[in-house]
Amino acid sequence: MNPDNAVRTSFKQQMLQAREEAIIQTANRLLAEKGFEAMTVDEVALQAGIAKASLYKHFASKEELAAAATARVMRRARDFIRALPEQAPPLDKLRAVLRWTLEVKLAGDMPSLPSRNSTLRTALIGNQDCMEGWMEVSDRLRAWIEAAQAAGALNPALPAVAVLYTFFARACDPALEFLRIGGRYQDEQIVTLVLSTCFEGLNAR
Amino acid sequence: MNPDNAVRTSFKQQMLQAREEAIIQTANRLLAEKGFEAMTVDEVALQAGIAKASLYKHFASKEELAAAATARVMRRARDFIRALPEQAPPLDKLRAVLRWTLEVKLAGDMPSLPSRNSTLRTALIGNQDCMEGWMEVSDRLRAWIEAAQAAGALNPALPAVAVLYTFFARACDPALEFLRIGGRYQDEQIVTLVLSTCFEGLNAR
DNA sequence: GTCTATATCCCGATAGAC
DNA sequence: GTCTATCGGGATATAGAC
Structure with a gap:
């Protein structure tokens, strides 16, 4: 086998x-823009500059395509989490992760997946990359949550899993879009507001 | 014209x-269960025990049907808000409204509408009942929010509109479903948890 | 207004040539 | 693997009898 062959x-x-x-990037953006049901494979193929039949050579179904997009954002989250300084206070790291999440969402890069669609759920659970990313992200966040509670930074009366779910829920919080549509706040202010309401709550302190 | 005629x-x-x-109740439940895109008119007609063509005599389109369901829940919210004792502290009333919202959602009666679908947005804005209910609910909540801030109960640094949007966003918060799927908490506990995270925040106090 | 039956379109997925 | 062309199913919406 000559080297040219290998190179080619x-x-x-x-x-x-x-x-x-x-393709995945396009699907990711469309998932963020209109959600799984409203996104069409035709549109993904068109915007990716490829024929639909070609797309189906890469992904066996619309669900698998969405799963690939989900796996991608999970990998990005995992990489961000891994890159955080180990010795930083857990609460700071949690705030940083939530900030990252909100910024990704405002950038139009957070795929919004319905939790109800069963065929999609199956595809997500069946996708190993997706599940591995999700589990690593969950495990690390949960550890930080418990550490922050032990340190008296997070409310120890809340179950760690409830805190975790609260974080995940913020990834599809429509309050960000409402505030942006209102037009009175810049993206940076919106992130700060939601971060504040999430950690400090609505009550006065 | 004889009275019998009038009676009949x-x-x-x-x-x-x-x-x-x-019909509207059925649509409402299906909207809560699977969302606007995944809900089919066939299913609504079937579960309402009516032919699809008959349904279309009542509602000109799927969007108008969803708008009617939205108007209904808006009316219910408005009625609940009107029935709250005028002299109660604003913060108590706000908590009561959020609790009501979460309970409706957990009962499977909160229609989940995508904020992105443009044809649906048009129908919602075009529906007078829907808009009137939304405006009255918004106005009353905003007034209570500002009163609570003036009384030092809610954080006055937050824009009232941001607090308002935070409330609305909780009406479609997937954290409730996550917690329910987890199976470790009863509905009443879930409501208490989300109420706590919303008002008191995640941080320790 | 309610029904059965149908029109019409769109979408996910595939066939088959290259 | 990429393309054009198409299938098959399902969804919204309507026709027309009663």
């Missing part, structure tokens, strides 16, 4: 992977 | 209105 193969594979990444 | 007409109209209410 590698190049081809790189092109393929790049195209696949482009 | 009134009776017929009552029957019609009752049937229409049944």
Whole structure:
């Protein structure tokens, strides 16, 4: 096997992977924009500059495509979490993760998936990348939550899992869109507001 | 015109209105269960025990049907708000409204409408009942929010509109479903947890 | 107004040539 | 693997009899 062959193969594979990444990015944006049900495979293919039949060579179904997009954002979250300084206070890290989440959502990059659709749930659970990312993210956040509670920074009366779910729920909080549509606040202010209401609550202190 | 005629007409109209209410209730439940896109008119008609063509005599489109369901829940919210004792502390009333909202959601009676679908948005804005209910609810809540802030009960640093949107957002908070699926908490505990995280925040006090 | 039956369209998925 | 062209199913909406 001559080297040219190897080079050409590698190049081809790189092109393929790049195209696949482009498809996933497009799907990701459309999922964020209109949700799983309203997103059509035609639109993804069109905006990705590829024929629909070609897309189906990469992903066996619309559900698998959405799962790939979900796995991607899970990987991004995992990487962000891993990159946080180990010795920082847990509460700071949790705030940083929530800030990151809100910024991704405001950037239009947070896929919004219905928790009700059963076929999609199956695809998400069946996707190993997706599940692994989710589990690592959950485990690390839960550990930080419990550490923050032990340190007296987070309310220890709340079950850790409830805090965790509260974080996840903020990833699809429509309050951000409401505030943006209102037009009175910049994205940075919106993030600060939601961070504040989430951690400090609505009550006066 | 003899009285019998009037009675019969009134009776017929009552029957019609009752049937229409049944249709809206069914749509409301399905909207809560699976959302606007996944809900089908066939299913609404089937579960309401009516032919689809008959349903379309009452509502010109799927969007108008969803708008009617939305108007209904808006009316219910308005009635609940009106019935609260005028002299109660604003914060108590706000907590009562949020509690009512969460209980309605847990009961499967809170229609979940995508904020992105443009045709649905048009129908909602075009529905006078829907808009009137929304405006009255918003106005009353905003007044209570500002009063609570003036009384030092709610954080005065938060814009009242941000607090308002936070309330509305809780009406479609997936954290409730997550907690229920987890199976470790009863509905009453879930309501208490979300109320606490919303008003007192996640931080220790 | 209610029904059965149907029109019409759109979408997910595939066939088959290249 | 990519394309054009198409299938098959299901959804919204309507026709027309009663």
